[in-house]
Amino acid sequence: MHGDDRFTLVRFEAAGAFTGSSEAGENITIATATGRLDWEIGDERGTSSEAFLRNPSGLGFSHFGPMIMFGAFLRRAQLTEFAHALYGVDDVPLRFDGSRAASPEHAQQIAALLRYADGIADGALFDDDIVRSLLYRRIAVGILESFRLQGDRPIRARGMADRARRFRSAMGYIGDRAATAITPEDVAVATGLGSRELDDIFRGHSADGADLEQSIARARLDAVHRELRLADPDEQTVRTISARFGFTSPTQLNVLYQRAYGTTPGRTLHA
Numbered sequence: 631m632h633g634d635d636r637f638t639l640v641r642f643e644a645a646g647a648f649t650g651s652s653e654a655g656e657n658i659t660i661a662t663a664t665g666r667l668d669w670e671i672g673d674e675r676g677t678s679s680e681a682f683l684r685n686p687s688g689l690g691f692s693h694f695g696p697m698i699m700f701g702a703f704l705r706r707a708q709l710t711e712f713a714h715a716l717y718g719v720d721d722v723p724l725r726f727d728g729s730r731a732a733s734p735e736h737a738q739q740i741a742a743l744l745r746y747a748d749g750i751a752d753g754a755l756f757d758d759d760i761v762r763s764l765l766y767r768r769i770a771v772g773i774l775e776s777f778r779l780q781g782d783r784p785i786r787a788r789g790m791a792d793r794a795r796r797f798r799s800a801m802g803y804i805g806d807r808a809a810t811a812i813t814p815e816d817v818a819v820a821t822g823l824g825s826r827e828l829d830d831i832f833r834g835h836s837a838d839g840a841d842l843e844q845s846i847a848r849a850r851l852d853a854v855h856r857e858l859r860l861a862d863p864d865e866q867t868v869r870t871i872s873a874r875f876g877f878t879s880p881t882q883l884n885v886l887y888q889r890a891y892g893t894t895p896g897r898t899l900h901a
Contacts, residue, residue: 632751634759636708636766639744639751642699657703658724659684660773662741665697671729681740683729683777700744702769712770715834718789719781727778736776743772763838796821797835800828804846808853811876814842850875851886858898868895 632639638657662681669676669691676682710724731737747765755761779786803820804812818825825842832842840848857871869880872895877883887895 632756633703634762636705636762637769638703639747639765640699640701640703641748642701644697644699645695656706658706658709658773659701659703660740660744660769661699661701662737662744663697663699666695667697667699668692669729674729676730680734681731681737681744681776683726683731683773700741700748702744702747704766704770704773709770709773712767712834712839713774713779715830716771716774716790716793717786717834718793718831719786725780727780729777731776732778740772740776743768760838763840767837767839793831794835796823796828797831800831800842801845801849804849808849809875812846814846817842817846847886848890850877851890854883854895855887855891855898858895859901861899863900866899868899871895871899 660681660683667677669682671682671684706724713724714720731740747769750756750761750765756765800817800821803817807816814825814828818828821828823831829841829843832845833839836845854872854875854877857874858868861871868883872880872883884894887893887898891898
């Protein structure tokens with residue numbers, strides 16, 4: 631088992647035949663399997679070739695022969711908050727109409743994603759919070775978009791499209807002004823939205839769930855990186871370049887820079 635306070639990835643291997651059941655808890659559970667696994671949830675039945683969602687009615691299963699199950703447990707509270715941020719609909723109920731994906735294509739995509747996430751979880755990359763955040767977002771979006779979430783789907787679709795457009799607009803503004811001392815309030819004014827609403831949009835639509843302030847800092851860091859690669863080390867220093875983009879603490883810059891690029895600002899400048 632691998633994860634954090636948002637989700638847990640699990641792999642279960644079995645060689646013999648068995649039958650059993652489990653009750654749903656506070657998690658939203660998604661799973662798929664290789665080998666033979668028959669599942670039953672409420673009045674729905676399926677096989678291991680289909681990714682399935684465990685609903686509140688619990689899960690019954692039977693297994694024949696060698697099998698590996700790949701699954702993810704997502705905390706219901708965090709997934710509900712993410713759904714609100716993604717769609718911009720405050721009353722999105724985190725209830726699903728069934729345990730089957732909306733189409734065979736959706737089921738295949740979810741199954742492939744779970745196997746991919748399992749491969750990442752076994753490596754050192756999973757220790758990085760950014761990597762876990764990227765995986766969490768992909769799995770969360772996959773669940774919300776691949777299974778039949780109750781409520782008005784056209785309203786959710788319009789809400790997600792509108793928030794994605796606003797996110798792109800805000801990111802364009804940030805990118806154009808990364809070298810200036812912009813604040814979250816500046817971006818909010820430019821986009822005609824409140825800072826809190828923009829934070830919500832960023833958490834739902836940035837690749838790793840970064841909020842508005844984190845996204846501004848990342849844009850500045852990317853700008854520093856570009857400038858360091860182009861600068862003449864005989865004429866400029868890391869301190870003068872980073873200061874132009876609002877980084878006044880060399881220690882803070884080194885920590886952020888090494889995490890983002892795997893090297894130090896000085897090495898980039900002198901490369």
